[in-house]
Amino acid sequence: MVKDKEAPENPNLKNNKMFIGIVWNCVPELKLLLSALLFFCSLITLFQFFPSHFSFSVQDLRHCASLPPPPVEIQHRQIKQEDVILQGGVIKRNFNTYGTAAYNFVLMSAYRGGLNTFAVIGLSSKPLHVFAKPTYVCEWAPHNGTGNITVPGVKILPDWGYGRVYTVVVVNCTFPSPVGHDRSGGRLFIHASTSGGGDANFNLTDTIEALEEAPESLNPVQFTSPPKYDYLYCGSSLYGNLSPQRIREWIAYHVKMFGEKSHFVIHDAGGVHPDVMAVLRPWIEKGYVTVQDIREEERFDGYYHNQFLIVNDCLHRYRFMAKWMFFFDVDEFIFVPKKSTLKTVMDSLSEYTQFTIEQRTISNKLCYLDDHPGKIYRKWGIEKLVYRDTVRGIxxxxxxAVQPRNVFATGVHMSENTVGKTTHKTEGKIMYYHYHGTISERREPCRQFVNTTEMKVGGTPYMVDMTMREVAGAVKRFEMRMIGSALLTTRQ
Structure with a gap:
C-alpha cells in the first residue's frame, strides 16, 4: 500500500507549542517572580500608611548591616540602703544588691580593720567563682580631694562550698599606707569585675560604695585600746517557732557564765517572735544583748552559707570590742569543770588565736524521772534532759572561740584565715552540751521518762550526766537577782 503524503506543518502552531513548553518548564521561576512582584506591591501600599516624618535611607541599611560594637566595661551605681534602728532598739540590717540574676555582689557590710585596711563582707554568684575568676579592686576616695588610691582586693571564700547559688566573699582591702588617718573622711569603693563570667568576651564591672566615713568620725585609739568586753557571743541565724523557755534558760545560763564584761549578738531570721523577744528584752535593757533583724537574707539561698555571712559580719563589726569571740548555737551550753572558771581556762589558752570545743550530745527525748511527773514538767530543760550519748569512735x-583581732575571716565550726596558732586539745578544759532539736519546737521535750543510770535506745547507749542539772539552781537564782520575776510565767 502506498503511504499517504504528510500534511504540511502550521508555523503558528509550532510556536505556540514551544511557548507552552517553555512556560511549563519554568513554573517555579514564574511563581517566584510573581511572589516578588506581589510583595513589592504590598510594601508600596503599606508605606502609604507611615507618618510623613518617617524616613528610610541607604545609610540606615549600612547601619543595620554593621558589626556590633566591641565589648565595653559597664559600671552600675545605686544608692546604698543604710541600717536603721527600730522600736525597742532592734537594729534592722539592710542588704544591698548589685548585678542581675545571681548577683555579681550582694553587699552586707564593710568595716575598718586598722588605719590602712578594711574588710568588705557579702555574697557573690557561686557559678561566677567556679567558672570564672572575678576580681576586686579597692578604691579610697578622700573627702578632701587629695587623690584617690586604688589597690587590688584580696578575696576570701570562707564557706568551703556550702553555698549553691551564692557563696560568701570577704574582700580584704589593704592599702600601702594609712588612709583617712587625718580624720578628713572618705569613701571606700569596691570595683567588682566578672572577668569573663558567662562570656569570655564580656566583662561587667559593678562599682559599689562599700563604706563612707564622715569627717572627724575615725577614732584610731579603738585599734590599740583594750577591748570593752572579755567575751562576745556571735549567734547564728534564728529561724522557726522557737521555744521561749529554752531561750530563757540559754541566755540566763550564759550571762552568768560569761560575766559582766560580756555581750550577746542575736541574729533574727524570723525566730525571734514576740514571745522570744519578751524573754530577751530584760537582758537587752541590762545591756547584755543586741538583736539584729536579718530576715532579708531569706532572699538568698541556703542556711549554712548565710550562717557564714552572719558570723563574718559579726567578726569584723565587733573585732576590736572583744578579747575573745565565741561561735556556737542556742541549743548548746558551754561548760568548764568545777575546779576552774571560764577566765582561768581562757587565760591558759591565751597563746592561741583559736581553739575548738568538744561536744557532749544529750538526748532530746529521754528525761530522768526522780520526782512526781507533774513537777518534772515544771523543771527546766537542763534539769530533766540528762541522758548523754556515749557512742565512741565517731x-x-x-x-x-577566737581572738578576733588576729582573724581575717571565719566559719561556722572554725576559721582557716587566722594569724597565730590553733589548738584542738581542749578535752577536759572546756566542752559544750548539745541539746539538738529541743529549741526548735514549742512543746515539752520529754518523750520518755526513765530512772536508770544507763540504757540503750535504738542501739545508742546513754548514761546519766548530771553536770548541767547541778548548776540549774544557781542559774535560776542568778536570773531572779538580775531581772526579777518577769520571766517566771514563761511558757514552752
Whole structure:
C-alpha cells in the first residue's frame, strides 16, 4: 500500500507549542517572580500608611548591616540602703544588691580593720567563682580631694562550698599606707569585675560604695585600746517557732557564765517572735544583748552559707570590742569543770588565736524521772534532759572561740584565715552540751521518762550526766537577782 503524503506543518502552531513548553518548564521561576512582584506591591501600599516624618535611607541599611560594637566595661551605681534602728532598739540590717540574676555582689557590710585596711563582707554568684575568676579592686576616695588610691582586693571564700547559688566573699582591702588617718573622711569603693563570667568576651564591672566615713568620725585609739568586753557571743541565724523557755534558760545560763564584761549578738531570721523577744528584752535593757533583724537574707539561698555571712559580719563589726569571740548555737551550753572558771581556762589558752570545743550530745527525748511527773514538767530543760550519748569512735561537731583581732575571716565550726596558732586539745578544759532539736519546737521535750543510770535506745547507749542539772539552781537564782520575776510565767 502506498503511504499517504504528510500534511504540511502550521508555523503558528509550532510556536505556540514551544511557548507552552517553555512556560511549563519554568513554573517555579514564574511563581517566584510573581511572589516578588506581589510583595513589592504590598510594601508600596503599606508605606502609604507611615507618618510623613518617617524616613528610610541607604545609610540606615549600612547601619543595620554593621558589626556590633566591641565589648565595653559597664559600671552600675545605686544608692546604698543604710541600717536603721527600730522600736525597742532592734537594729534592722539592710542588704544591698548589685548585678542581675545571681548577683555579681550582694553587699552586707564593710568595716575598718586598722588605719590602712578594711574588710568588705557579702555574697557573690557561686557559678561566677567556679567558672570564672572575678576580681576586686579597692578604691579610697578622700573627702578632701587629695587623690584617690586604688589597690587590688584580696578575696576570701570562707564557706568551703556550702553555698549553691551564692557563696560568701570577704574582700580584704589593704592599702600601702594609712588612709583617712587625718580624720578628713572618705569613701571606700569596691570595683567588682566578672572577668569573663558567662562570656569570655564580656566583662561587667559593678562599682559599689562599700563604706563612707564622715569627717572627724575615725577614732584610731579603738585599734590599740583594750577591748570593752572579755567575751562576745556571735549567734547564728534564728529561724522557726522557737521555744521561749529554752531561750530563757540559754541566755540566763550564759550571762552568768560569761560575766559582766560580756555581750550577746542575736541574729533574727524570723525566730525571734514576740514571745522570744519578751524573754530577751530584760537582758537587752541590762545591756547584755543586741538583736539584729536579718530576715532579708531569706532572699538568698541556703542556711549554712548565710550562717557564714552572719558570723563574718559579726567578726569584723565587733573585732576590736572583744578579747575573745565565741561561735556556737542556742541549743548548746558551754561548760568548764568545777575546779576552774571560764577566765582561768581562757587565760591558759591565751597563746592561741583559736581553739575548738568538744561536744557532749544529750538526748532530746529521754528525761530522768526522780520526782512526781507533774513537777518534772515544771523543771527546766537542763534539769530533766540528762541522758548523754556515749557512742565512741565517731566524729562530733566542734565549736570554737577566737581572738578576733588576729582573724581575717571565719566559719561556722572554725576559721582557716587566722594569724597565730590553733589548738584542738581542749578535752577536759572546756566542752559544750548539745541539746539538738529541743529549741526548735514549742512543746515539752520529754518523750520518755526513765530512772536508770544507763540504757540503750535504738542501739545508742546513754548514761546519766548530771553536770548541767547541778548548776540549774544557781542559774535560776542568778536570773531572779538580775531581772526579777518577769520571766517566771514563761511558757514552752
Amino acid at each position: 566524729r562530733r561537731d566542734r565549736k570554737y
